[in-house]
Structures are given as structure tokens and as C-alpha cells.
Amino acid sequence: MIGVACGAIIDRVVRWLALSRIHPNVLTFFGLVINIVAAFLLARGSFRSAGAVVIGAGLFDMVDGRVARATDRVTRFGGFFDSVLDRYSDLCLLMGLLVYYASINRYSYVVLTAVVMTGSVMVSYVRARAECTIPKCKVGFLERPERVVLLIIGALTDRMAPVLWVIAVLSNWTVIQRMLFTWRETQRLEDAQLRAVRVDPLVDR
DSSP states (O other), rough: HHHHHHHHHHHHHHHHHHHHHHHHHHHHHHHHHHHHHHHHHHHTTOOHHHHHHHHHHHHHHHHHHHEEEEEEEHHHHHHHHHHHHHHHHHHHHHHHHHHHHHHOOHHHHHHHHHHHHHHHHHHHHHHHHHHTTTSOOOOOSSSSHHHHHHHHHHHHHHHHHHHHHHHHHHHHHHHHHHHHHHHHHHHHHHHHHHHHHHHHHHOOO
């Protein structure tokens, strides 16, 4: 029931935004701006307020693509723009945490947050790089939606440190999963090409 109710609300928001003729890329940009506000709150240690703001930013993240489809404004650049700003949003939130932990002299958590930043960027990079070689590489548990939900939980419950440990481990494990998947897929494609080369001479005869 909750999922149905939330879906109905989002559909109404999408319809209203579609009627307003606002460009989907503007919605994507607003999402980044709201995440920057959340980053400032994290830097001040106002975790619960930051968590609420990130939820608001998530609304823009959910509707921009739907508005694009509803208004027939789906473009290749729009998808690219959304992906780039998502990365900035993620890094802004984590930079806010870096500033906070540095301000209270918790340097072990500064390092932990840096590991989370690295894993978060690498999850996206490995997929993008893999898909230059293989058709799809969307394996692994911890993609961006899961990371954002975990950050919201950590902020709202004021238990950010355990959440960072979870993200640090699972994001880098996701990178490893994607590397292994890409290795298996490239091996399969190369084997298929070799078999095709061996069959071709027989066909020619």
C-alpha cells in the first residue's frame, strides 16, 4: 500500500512538472543544488537535517527522467548530464563528511570517507569502462540508489560511521564483482571469435 501511495504521489508530481514545461535537465540541476545544501549540513554535523534534505534531492532524481519521457524530451545528452551530476552529488555529500570529521579531528574517519569516495567513483567508472568492451555490466549489489539510501539512514539515525564502513566494503566489493564479470564476458566473446575464425575456412571450401 505504501509503495502504491508513493507511486501515485510521484505520478502526480511528474504530471504537474510536465504541464509546467520545466526542462528535465533543470530538475537534474536542482537535485545537485539540494545535495550541495545537504553537504553543508553534513559539514556542520547536522546529520538529521542533512538526511531530510537528501530525501528531497532524491525526489528530483526520481522525477527528472520520468518528466523527460512524459514531455518527449529524452536525449542522449540528458542521460549523460544526469549521470555526471549524480557523481557530483555523491562526491559533494562525502566531501561534507570529510570536512566534518576533519573539524573534530577524527582522521581515521577522514580516511574511511576517502575510501568510500574512491569506491563510489570506481563503481560507476568500472561499469562505464566495461561497457566500452562488453554490452552490459550492471552486476554487484551496491549501486548509487543503495548508497544514497544508506547515507540517508546513517544521517537520520546519527549512525554515519557504521554506514560508511558498510559502503566502503560493499562498494569496493562491487568493483571486484564487475571486474570479474567483465573478465568472464571478455573471455567468452574472445572464445566465440576464435571459434568463428576456425569455422570460416571450412565454410569457404
